[in-house]
Amino acid sequence: MQKGKILVTGGAGYIGSHTCVELVSAGYTPIIVDNFSNSEKFVIQNLEKLTVTRVEVEEGDCNDYFFLKDVFEKHREIKGVIHFAAFKAVGESSQYPLKYYHNNVQSTVNLLQVMDEFKLSNLVFSSSCTVYGQPDILPVTESSPVKPAESPYGRTKQICEDIISDFYKASEAFKAISLRYFNPIGAHPTGLIGELPLGVPNNLVPFITQTAAGVREQLTIFGDDYNTSDGTCIRDYIHVVDLAKAHIAALEKMIKSNKTKHLEVYNIGTGDGHSVLEVVKTFEKVSGEKLNYKIGARRSGDVEKVFADVSKAKDELGWKTELSLEDSLRDAWNWQQKLAEKAI
Numbered sequence: 001m002q003k004g005k006i007l008v009t010g011g012a013g014y015i016g017s018h019t020c021v022e023l024v025s026a027g028y029t030p031i032i033v034d035n036f037s038n039s040e041k042f043v044i045q046n047l048e049k050l051t052v053t054r055v056e057v058e059e060g061d062c063n064d065y066f067f068l069k070d071v072f073e074k075h076r077e078i079k080g081v082i083h084f085a086a087f088k089a090v091g092e093s094s095q096y097p098l099k100y101y102h103n104n105v106q107s108t109v110n111l112l113q114v115m116d117e118f119k120l121s122n123l124v125f126s127s128s129c130t131v132y133g134q135p136d137i138l139p140v141t142e143s144s145p146v147k148p149a150e151s152p153y154g155r156t157k158q159i160c161e162d163i164i165s166d167f168y169k170a171s172e173a174f175k176a177i178s179l180r181y182f183n184p185i186g187a188h189p190t191g192l193i194g195e196l197p198l199g200v201p202n203n204l205v206p207f208i209t210q211t212a213a214g215v216r217e218q219l220t221i222f223g224d225d226y227n228t229s230d231g232t233c234i235r236d237y238i239h240v241v242d243l244a245k246a247h248i249a250a251l252e253k254m255i256k257s258n259k260t261k262h263l264e265v266y267n268i269g270t271g272d273g274h275s276v277l278e279v280v281k282t283f284e285k286v287s288g289e290k291l292n293y294k295i296g297a298r299r300s301g302d303v304e305k306v307f308a309d310v311s312k313a314k315d316e317l318g319w320k321t322e323l324s325l326e327d328s329l330r331d332a333w334n335w336q337q338k339l340a341e342k343a344i
């Protein structure tokens, strides 16, 4: 049964593309809005292979209000919107803060404005555990304080959550859910879609897979003198397919709700913390590759430990993760090898 169209901004990107697959499996028709500023066109072809459907793409910039308006005009019967489109490089955001405020905040304002004009509801927003900084109590719950962000990127996520909340308070009928993702890793098990880091990866897992593949010489582990079991930092690494499924659960929660207004925030993680060394050792186990790594200095701005309390998402969305760290790293490695074969 066809359940209707869902507009997916940033749908050609890492998390967006995996979510489009899950939307199709759940009976929805994704309409991708993307300017391909951080994604490749081949992703759409691979998505079509994976879903055995034609995937509709509206190429353009969410900062372009008139473009967005035209998209909503064309697709009148949209059931909901998932807003992934944003820049996400934490370090770069300190170098070019205005680029980040412009792209991440302005696009969200535009989207809300157009949704308001078309009387559309049911927004899922991509937020991040970065809003918690270093929590005082672990696991971190949704009611834990949001701390002043370390980076302009983190601030754009806090600001967008606030903008959505203000808009919700002022509106008569608007439903939105912000999902605070922990650390998304892995790729689709088919190896057809995955993460495409531009240049030298900032994130741990793509750096590991590129090192194992010989693209990078050596992984540096940023510090082993933290107050953790092995001295390296702890994160909650979630398989991107599990994360993608959380978006369907969030959408359906809003679509099925009898309330005219709805606003919630959910942590989306596994609930388990793993250290950097554990990730390295698990990668070596699942890939059979010996990783060339060294211990280096701490990276400025890193939090020591963060992992989620996921009971709210489990109780209210009926969602929880199904895949393990092993699954994630195996799929990340499979994707890296497929990329190498295609020489992308």
Ligand code: NAD
Pocket (backbone or CB within 6 Å): 009, 010, 011, 012, 013, 014, 015, 016, 033, 034, 035, 036, 037, 038, 039, 060, 061, 062, 063, 083, 084, 085, 086, 087, 088, 103, 107, 126, 127, 128, 129, 181, 182, 183, 184
């Ligand atoms: P990504 O860069 O792979 O995907 C983002 C997509 O949005 C890209 O296809 C890009 O071309 C597109 N885009 C960017 N600006 C646009 C604009 N103005 N108009 C149209 N398209 C635009 O990133 P991702 O990892 O898939 O992240 C998706 C979302 O999740 C982002 O909002 C990000 O901040 C958030 N998030 C990501 C992580 C992570 O570690 N990957 C963690 C927490 C939150």
Ligand code: WQD
Pocket (backbone or CB within 6 Å): 088, 090, 127, 128, 129, 130, 182, 183, 184, 202, 203, 204, 205, 207, 219, 220, 221, 222, 223, 233, 234, 235, 276, 299, 302
């Ligand atoms: C994980 C761990 C590093 C690279 C970032 C953003 C956050 C969110 C997710 C978007 C840390 C260590 C890493 C390396 C290493 N994104 N590491 N060597 O820092 O938890 O979060 O991505 O919202 O906002 O800040 O993820 O993958 O960069 O790092 O030792 O070469 O791996 O120190 O402990 P992080 P990460």
